[in-house]
Amino acid sequence: MKNKHEIGTIIKNRLSNLIDNPVSELEFSNEFELLVAVMLSAQCTDKRVNIITKELFKKYKTPNDFACLSLETLEKEIKSCNYYHNKAKNIISASKKIVENFGGQVPDNYDDLISLPGVGNKTANVMLVVGFDKSALPVDTHVLRVSNRLGLVNTNNPTICENMLKEYFEKSDYGVVHHLLLLFGRYYCVARNPKCEKCILKDLCAFSK
Numbered sequence: 001m002k003n004k005h006e007i008g009t010i011i012k013n014r015l016s017n018l019i020d021n022p023v024s025e026l027e028f029s030n031e032f033e034l035l036v037a038v039m040l041s042a043q044c045t046d047k048r049v050n051i052i053t054k055e056l057f058k059k060y061k062t063p064n065d066f067a068c069l070s071l072e073t074l075e076k077e078i079k080s081c082n083y084y085h086n087k088a089k090n091i092i093s094a095s096k097k098i099v100e101n102f103g104g105q106v107p108d109n110y111d112d113l114i115s116l117p118g119v120g121n122k123t124a125n126v127m128l129v130v131g132f133d134k135s136a137l138p139v140d141t142h143v144l145r146v147s148n149r150l151g152l153v154n155t156n157n158p159t160i161c162e163n164m165l166k167e168y169f170e171k172s173d174y175g176v177v178h179h180l181l182l183l184f185g186r187y188y189c190v191a192r193n194p195k196c197e198k199c200i201l202k203d204l205c206a207f208s209k
Contacts, residue, residue, distance in 0.1 A: 007204065008168030008177075011150070014200045015180040018188075022179035024130045027053065031106040031131040032063055032098070038126050039091055039118055043082045052078055063104050066095035090118025108132045121159060129175040137162050137174040142185025149189060151206030 002010070016022070025046040028034040033053065040049045056077050060066055066074070074088040081087060094116040098106060106127070107113055113124035125138035139147075139158040143165075147153045153164040169177045188195050196208040 004168045005170075007152075010204065011201060012169065012173060012177055012180065015184055016176075018200055019180055019183050022176055022183060024126075024179065025183075026050065026130075029057075031108075031127070033057055034131045035094070035106050035116075035119075035123075035127060036066070036091055038123050038130075039094070040078060040081050040087055042087070042123075048081060052081055063095040063098040063106075066091055067099050087118070093117035094119060106131065108134070110136075121162075125162075125178075129178055133175070135171050135174050136178075137165055137169075138178050139165070140182060142183075142189075143178060143181045145191060146181045146185040146189045149194075149205060149207035150201060151204075 024034075026034065026037040026041065027050045028037050036056075037049050037053050040052060059077075060069065069092055071085075071088055071092060074092060075084055078084045078088060097116055098104060102112065107116075108128075108131075110124050110128060113119055113127055114121065119127075122138050122140060125136035128134040128136040129138060139162045144156070144158055144161050147161055147165055148155070152168060153161045155161050155164070165177070166174070188199065194207075196202060196205070199205065199208060202208050
């Protein structure tokens with residue numbers, strides 16, 4: 001019987017062969033734009049976020065730009081995004097804190113990131129992985145679904161899932177594993193009608209049996 005590390009290595013290697021470019025599909029040009037995009041992405045597709053931010057970032061480029069926006073103005077800009085009212089409020093508040101407390105620069109450590117309004121564990125970890133190339137293993141709905149179906153975890157709690165997943169993978173691989181599991185869940189192991197028959201992980205999967 002294979003141990004957790006061996007199982008993790010098999011999963012990572014197979015998914016690496018399947019997914020050519022395991023990176024974020026959000027479009028951004030700096031850490032602040034990434035932060036705004038990630039905050040918008042909760043309960044919203046990356047495709048929709050990219051449509052919104054393409055126009056948004058033409059008008060507003062810096063934390064100070066966003067900090068000076070009225071709630072009504074930002075709401076209009078992001079209205080096609082789910083929960084736009086709360087997201088607009090948090091983006092403006094986070095921007096103000098970045099300007100006032102962090103010299104206009106998005107902080108690059110977990111504790112400071114989660115001190116920003118609207119930034120929780122997942123968003124902070126995404127920033128660390130994607131924005132700052134640091135070791136973290138963010139768990140979103142796709143990672144959570146795939147991890148449960150594979151039998152790596154048995155929980156609907158993202159934080160518990162994150163801690164359990166870390167037992168399977170090397171710390172240096174957390175970031176790439178996040179992207180591999182996320183993209184696998186987005187395009188193959190989808191919520192409805194997953195493509196189990198052709199799945200490269202079928203022999204390891206509890207869900208398909």
